Amino acid sequence: MLKIENLKASVDGKAILKGINLEVRAGEVHAIMGPNGSGKSTLANVLAGRADYQVDEGRVEFRDKDLFEMAPEDRAREGLFLAFQYPVEIPGVSNVYFLKTALNEKRKYQGLEEMDAAAFLKLVRERMKIVDLDKSLLNRSVNEGFSGGEKKRNEIFHMAVLEPTLALLDETDSGLDIDALRIVASGVNQLRNEKNAFIIVTHYQRLLEYIEPDFVHVLHDGRIIRSGGKELALELEEKGYDWLKQGSGESNG
């Protein structure tokens, strides 16, 4: 469903992604690991369509369409979802209104009828349980004054309602205590099925104890320097990134 070929991207003329190759098929969970500053968030945001990143080379196909031909909202309505590393606060816009608008925009795009208030509320109640979201967060302004953990849970809650085909989770585990981490992981596991796929960007292997990836990729200096199965994460845990950094140049993803 996603095919990234030789993707190069830069910010303000500074090259950050230096040739990424990656293919993700339905039903798969990919983990992308790597040290700070290696380009993980850049990759996630280039895929989601953030304007400050310049795509210099390469192409990305998403569900047989050219991803870079699509506006960010169309990528989302095609089924892409990015859980932000730093979710944005939006004062004055209630969380539930935002979500309902997003869901109905997606439904309109898919040629479905808008969901009415009752059906929406039922869906919301059901999906809140998945991440054990506090009810009071529904009517508050999006992310405003949420704790770090609440923001991350809220991202997963949005994901659970929007039911993306491909979800990118950008360090959703960072800053979470072990209980919150378990809740987030179990949320992902409940949503996981043979029709969707996940790319889980993480700095730590901890999350992968709870979400079992099919593939692990190591991103370093804008390149995937190593790909493997879930055992790669364990190896990294033992040996650290330095073990891979030496002499590695090409991706084999």
Place this chain on the structure above:
Amino acid sequence: MDNLPGLSAHYGQILETLLNQQDNNHPDQSVLRKNALQRLMETGFPSTRDEEWRFTNTKILNETAFRLADTVTNANASQEQNRFDNWPGIRLVFVNGQFMAGLSKNMDPNDRRLSIENTAFIADSEPDGFGLLHLALQNSGLTIRIADNVQLSEPIHLLFIASGADNEMMTPVCDINAGRNSGLTIIENFISSDQNTNFTNTHTRIRLSENASVRHIKIINENIRSYHYGQLRVDQERDSRFQSLAFLFGNKLNRNNISIILNGSGCESLMDGVFAGHRNQHHDVHTLIHHASPHCRSHELYRGILADESSAVFSGKIHVHPDAQKTDALQSNNCLLLSDQATINTKPQLEIYADDVKCTHGATVGQLNEDQIYYLRSRGIPEKKARNILTYAFAREIIEQVETEEVRNYIDQLLLNRLEEDMDFHK
């Protein structure tokens, strides 16, 4: 004033006609009116050389020989009010600045809680040319008195329908007196029934006795060719609470002066508003709050949304008198510029003559936040809608303060119409 010779005779004649019509007036009134006109002739209308008018060019108003609008109502005008039928409470309708008892609703002359008389005359005004013009030519007005200890749970809705011919002026007056421990909400709602170039020149005075609580909501949605000059002057006695909410959408040019005097200790005064400009509209909000007594609190928040080539002026003055210790005054103005051609001039002014006070002010001017737009879009919301949601959210904090649901929905709709957006924000 360059062209006053012609205008002076013109307005002098209107005044004569007015005095002849109103034989039941107090004789002092004709002296006050004539003096005001005399002062206007001497000082002239404002110019951009005046500090208080630097960024608002009133040349067109200064030079037009406005006539007082005819009292005859047209069918259009009386139909306009139907869309406010779902608003609760008393409705008092003015057409072309004239109070029309026959069009009004839920007025009960036997209601002992309040009195409404069609006799208002306010003997002083803002010192500028339009204030003086209003003082001289003020026309029909209401004196509303709320008895001591009365809490009116439903608002009093003053609906001003402008339906005059081109270059006609309306000069209504409202004199509102809230008794001790009383409470009320008063809504002044200005609309047009057509696209003519009318000039609404209005003066509202509110006096709050001890421990009274008054909320004043002003909504302007007059047509985009019209002009509006409004004075709101508020006098607060001790422990009273006043809130002014202003929602300014209409007019080619409007100027709203609000001045509040806190005459007793323990007063609270809130002044919030939204002005939304598009095309070539110009909004001018001038507020002045006199902290003349200790232990009072004032809080002011104005938000502006300016699109296209619209412009606006916000000037907020806080004057803390020497014995007004323990004053707590806060003022802020935020403006959202939705186009490169839109302009705002914002000027906070603090004049503090007491030493033990807390006064803060802040002003921001900016565009919509790109991170927020991206976040909304990345969840599937199209760009234009994302911008509109954020623009609406910017004003929402102020709109939400309107307690009466029907009124709040109306204001919501005015903003959404402006954004050309069909949103159901509250569900």
